[in-house]
Amino acid sequence: MQVTxxxxxxxxxxxxxxxxxxxxxxxxxxxxxxxAEWRKGTxxxxxxxxxxxxxxxxxxxxxxxxxxxxxxxPDKLEAKFRDLRDAFQIVRDWRAAVAELFAxxxxxxxxxxxxxxxxxxxxxxIEGESGxxxxxxxxxxxxRWTLHIKPVAAWVVGWDGMIGxxxxxxxxxxxxxxxxxxxFHTPNNLPYRELLLTEALFRKLAGDALDG
Numbered sequence: 001m002q003v004t005x006x007x008x009x010x011x012x013x014x015x016x017x018x019x020x021x022x023x024x025x026x027x028x029x030x031x032x033x034x035x036a037e038w039r040k041g042t043x044x045x046x047x048x049x050x051x052x053x054x055x056x057x058x059x060x061x062x063x064x065x066x067x068x069x070x071x072x073x074p075d076k077l078e079a080k081f082r083d084l085r086d087a088f089q090i091v092r093d094w095r096a097a098v099a100e101l102f103a104x105x106x107x108x109x110x111x112x113x114x115x116x117x118x119x120x121x122x123x124x125x126i127e128g129e130s131g132x133x134x135x136x137x138x139x140x141x142x143x144r145w146t147l148h149i150k151p152v153a154a155w156v157v158g159w160d161g162m163i164g165x166x167x168x169x170x171x172x173x174x175x176x177x178x179x180x181x182x183x184f185h186t187p188n189n190l191p192y193r194e195l196l197l198t199e200a201l202f203r204k205l206a207g208d209a210l211d212g
Contacts, residue, residue, distance in 0.1 A: 001027040006039035012048060015040065018071035019050050025074070029081045030054070034088060041065065053131075054088055060095055062088040063131035087130040094154035094161050095135050097176050101163070101183060102138055105149070108199055109140045112206060116142035129155055140206065145169075147210050167209030 003023050009016040019038045026036060034054045041051040049065040064084050070077055102120065109118045123137045137150035147167035156162045161176035163183075174197060175184045183197040185205065195201060 001030055001032050002035040003027070004035075004037045006037060008040040009038060009050065012040060015048065015050055015068055015071075018068065022071060022077060025078060026052075026081055029078070029085050030088075033085075034060075043067070052084070054084070056088075056092070058092060058095070059134060060088060060092040061131075061133040062091050083129075090154055091130050091133050093178065094151070094176075095133070097161060097178070097181075098135055098151055098163070101174075101176075102136065102149075105202055106138065108202055109138065109147075109149075109206060112140070112142070112203065112210070114142045116140045116147075116210075123150055125151060125154075127153060127155055140167075140210065142210055145210050147206060149206075165205055165209050167206075167211075169211040170209045172205045172209060 003026065005016065005019060009019060030036070034056045037053045039051050039053070041049050043049045043065050047067060049067055050071075051063065051065050053061065053063040055061045062084060064080065066077075066080070070080065106118055106120075109116060118138060118140050120136045121139055123135050124132060125135055126132045135151050137148055140147040140149065145168050147165065149163060149165050152162045152164045152173070154161045156175065159175040160178040163174045163176075165172040165174065172185060175186065175194075176182075177184065184194045185197055185201060186192065186194055
């Protein structure tokens with residue numbers, strides 16, 4: 001595993017030594033599936049932290065900020081690294097699921113009435129489990145109306161990710177099931193239903209969302 005220690009940590013010899021000492025543990029847990037960078041920073045309370053930032057060739061990213069005392073307990077640090085490894089894999093899977101969905105629905109968007117213009121934009125996400133990572137959103141423009149189809153979260157109770165369809169006419173949510181490798185829409189009205197996302201359903205939702 002490639003691990004880089006930023007010169008910013010040189011100013012704190014103890015923290016740099018703690019980071020260097022845990023490099024074998026980090027390498028053992030991630031087993032070469034990511035590259036890592038350590039640098040010095042501060043948390044929301046202004047306390048010094050060692051910032052761990054992970055990335056891979058697919059563009060997936062994750063990270064965590066560790067306080068100096070967290071390096072004193074190997075067992076707790078190992079558990080934190082393992083949680084971060086799991087979060088990193090979830091980010092990988094989520095980014096892939098979003099990319100696959102957008103590849104499917106982009107032609108559907110382009111064939112909506114009114115010949116809308118469709119493009120993809122980068123989107124920065126920040127989630128508690130993984131930290132910051134990059135994904136994309138689809139932007140559908142028809143006349144003076146714009147529909148944003150954008151990831152909301154990879155961590156959703158009961159699902160494996162959520163995407164919002166936000167337009168001037170309405171707002172809808174799409175939910176991902178990793179087990180079924182499929183997307184669903186759940187209407188707000190009772191009874192509760194999970195509707196498999198089809199082209200017909202998507203076109204109806206997108207049309208309603210665009211009709212401001």
